[in-house]
Amino acid sequence: xxxxxxxxxxxxxxxxxxxxxxxxxxxxLYPAYVAVIAAGAYGIPAAQxxxxxxxxxWLAEHALTPAGAIVxxxxxxxxxxxxxxxxxxxxxxxxxxxxxxxxxTSPLPRKxxxxxxxRLSLVGSVFGGLLVGAxxxxxxxxxxxxxxxxxxxxxLGGGLIGLLVAEQWLRGQLRASSLEFQPGxxxxxxxxxxxxxxxxxxxxxxxxxxxxxxxxxxxxxxxTVRLDAARPTTHARRVRLRYSGPRAVIARRDVLGLRRAxxxxxxxxxxxxxxxxxxxxxxxxxxxxxxxxxxxxxxAYLGFGAWCEGLRLHADNSGTSRMLGLPYRDTxxxxxxxxxxxxxxxxxxxxxxxxxxxxxxxAAFVWTVGIGALLAGSHLMASxxxxxxxxxxGPNAGMPALIFxxxxxxxxxxxxxxxxxxxxxxxxxxxxxxxxxxxxxAGVVGWGLALVGKRGKRS
Amino acid sequence: xxxxRAAAVPVAQEPATYVLRATGVxxxxxxxxxxLPTDVELGTAECVVLRGPNGSGKTTLLRILAGTMPPSxxxxxxxxxxxxxxxxxTRTTIAALIGxxxxxxxxxxxxxxxxxxxxxxxxxxxxxxHSDEMLELxxxxxxxxxxxxxxxxxxxxxxxxxxVLLRPSSILVLDEPEQRxxxxxxxxxxxxxxxxKADGSSMVIACHDPAMTEKLADTIVDIQxx
Numbered sequence: 001x002x003x004x005x006x007x008x009x010x011x012x013x014x015x016x017x018x019x020x021x022x023x024x025x026x027x028x029l030y031p032a033y034v035a036v037i038a039a040g041a042y043g044i045p046a047a048q049x050x051x052x053x054x055x056x057x058w059l060a061e062h063a064l065t066p067a068g069a070i071v072x073x074x075x076x077x078x079x080x081x082x083x084x085x086x087x088x089x090x091x092x093x094x095x096x097x098x099x100x101x102x103x104x105t106s107p108l109p110r111k112x113x114x115x116x117x118x119r120l121s122l123v124g125s126v127f128g129g130l131l132v133g134a135x136x137x138x139x140x141x142x143x144x145x146x147x148x149x150x151x152x153x154x155x156l157g158g159g160l161i162g163l164l165v166a167e168q169w170l171r172g173q174l175r176a177s178s179l180e181f182q183p184g185x186x187x188x189x190x191x192x193x194x195x196x197x198x199x200x201x202x203x204x205x206x207x208x209x210x211x212x213x214x215x216x217x218x219x220x221x222x223x224t225v226r227l228d229a230a231r232p233t234t235h236a237r238r239v240r241l242r243y244s245g246p247r248a249v250i251a252r253r254d255v256l257g258l259r260r261a262x263x264x265x266x267x268x269x270x271x272x273x274x275x276x277x278x279x280x281x282x283x284x285x286x287x288x289x290x291x292x293x294x295x296x297x298x299x300a301y302l303g304f305g306a307w308c309e310g311l312r313l314h315a316d317n318s319g320t321s322r323m324l325g326l327p328y329r330d331t332x333x334x335x336x337x338x339x340x341x342x343x344x345x346x347x348x349x350x351x352x353x354x355x356x357x358x359x360x361x362x363a364a365f366v367w368t369v370g371i372g373a374l375l376a377g378s379h380l381m382a383s384x385x386x387x388x389x390x391x392x393x394g395p396n397a398g399m400p401a402l403i404f405x406x407x408x409x410x411x412x413x414x415x416x417x418x419x420x421x422x423x424x425x426x427x428x429x430x431x432x433x434x435x436x437x438x439x440x441x442a443g444v445v446g447w448g449l450a451l452v453g454k455r456g457k458r459s
Numbered sequence: 460x461x462x463x464r465a466a467a468v469p470v471a472q473e474p475a476t477y478v479l480r481a482t483g484v485x486x487x488x489x490x491x492x493x494x495l496p497t498d499v500e501l502g503t504a505e506c507v508v509l510r511g512p513n514g515s516g517k518t519t520l521l522r523i524l525a526g527t528m529p530p531s532x533x534x535x536x537x538x539x540x541x542x543x544x545x546x547x548x549t550r551t552t553i554a555a556l557i558g559x560x561x562x563x564x565x566x567x568x569x570x571x572x573x574x575x576x577x578x579x580x581x582x583x584x585x586x587x588x589h590s591d592e593m594l595e596l597x598x599x600x601x602x603x604x605x606x607x608x609x610x611x612x613x614x615x616x617x618x619x620x621x622x623v624l625l626r627p628s629s630i631l632v633l634d635e636p637e638q639r640x641x642x643x644x645x646x647x648x649x650x651x652x653x654x655x656k657a658d659g660s661s662m663v664i665a666c667h668d669p670a671m672t673e674k675l676a677d678t679i680v681d682i683q684x685x
Contacts, residue, residue: 227564230564232564232606232608232609233564233565233606234606237567237604237605237606238604240567240569240570240573240587241566241569241570241573241574242573242587243573243576243577243584243586243587244577245577245580246577246578246579246580248577249573249574249577249578250574250578253563253566253570253574256565256566256570257563257565257566260565261565309565310563313563313564313565317561317562317563320558320559320560320561322544322550322560322561323560323561323575323622323623323626324561324574324575324578324579325550325575325578325579325580325626326578331578
């Protein structure tokens, strides 16, 4: 990087600013300042409450064992794989559109024009990692789940994870660029020249997408976020949907949709299998920490949700000219057939495996049927939640209210599912808990159907 | 009353039994007037073309006629009963294309048509062939295995028309169906609609194309801007 290039970029930035002072440093530091305050005020108390509620003794016994290290390693690897995937859609180097059009397209080297964006993401990621590590370490120490000396390695470990996250994030973005537009022989390849290898089309698309997604998040329009982030379908175009009865064809449509999105189908299968296994195992001992059914339910929710794309697309289509001959509510019901069947089948297979290994009795499968009803209801709620109500943008509401509104389906699943599973593990007759689970699940399904009815009136 | 009534210019004099009627329908939301009181009468195998500048309320009137929006004033009836899209009789009689219809991003064009046909259940096992024929009729059969996001804007419009034409209906309600179509495709669409009319279908169309209007219209309704 040559000095004249930096000087030229300095002039360009000054021209963009006009007569205003350069506030880029304070603009970058302010979020860090807010993050530190939030971590101290909310993060550490929340972390210690979480670790206290999770049976600190059990955590202390298992955290520093080889099994604990393997779990931590797998979790870190999954996080890095996820970040790399995210980088393909939204990378760490995405300047604002006007800067992209006017400056990045100039003959100035991209290493110079994009350098600041990359450094900002890198420093932000490392700083975020340090903060998360420090908060987790402090929470563990205060909850007496670990010794205070753990604070230092936890902080440093968090920083290291942050560094790896930034690196994988950039590699994901680079991969997206290379897939679409192979660099010619004049461009040196490799990680060292990553910024030079980012092509303008993918940068422009990501910048435009950032604007769309940013606006949609602020407006609570998470449907736009999902559709913008989704990759267009191109698989199995020669496989045709065949005629069936009015309801059966909706289920066939969903099967075809999953066949055309094999990644989502497999992701759903993995999460659903892990979730149902976790739930069945959680029932086997009253000493199982509450976190086990909680995490299992998160996995189950994600797995079931991955199979619900047809349901979400049906909800997305409300308000448009109606073409299908089936009533709106019946179509929503029909879209639940595939995810519910896949969940039950997964539960049967997982139950068979665990029963053969003598880890659970065969009847444990019944519990996943009840949880399946709960998941169906919560995904009806999630798919048909629509736009955020105006109230969450009021002066007394703000982002926490928006997050709560968005997370209601997941919260309903976690609260009902965790409480009922933990209760069933602690009482001699789990059928009582199962009856209550079905009752609560019916309530959640009813809530979901009410939202379907509301959206159906608009279409 | 919100204002003066729009003028209906009869083009054809044939007597007919009216099946869809709007009498003095108007739409007002708070202080915003979307449509002035308007009369429309549509008989069997007739075509009413709505004309008027942008913002005059053509789409609003079409929504009222399709039973997806209640009028603030006046009444829209289908064979004497209020038009309401929630009623099965309305849905089986009226097929509307007002704005882009619902599509699934993971289904190809032909899959959409099979899906629509299956949910209406009127062609049974012939749905596959009928879907192919519909794409062929609109000269987009070579796009059968494309996904909606892989189409140009004109191809999208033809696909949307294929979806609405495939649905069983006796009345078509179309909002500017000529949009984004080239001259040849407009001629093709005109011929398809004339054939539908000859087969006994009725239609209400908002249209800005004078040639299409001349060929299709039995009655022209000029909508006055609010």
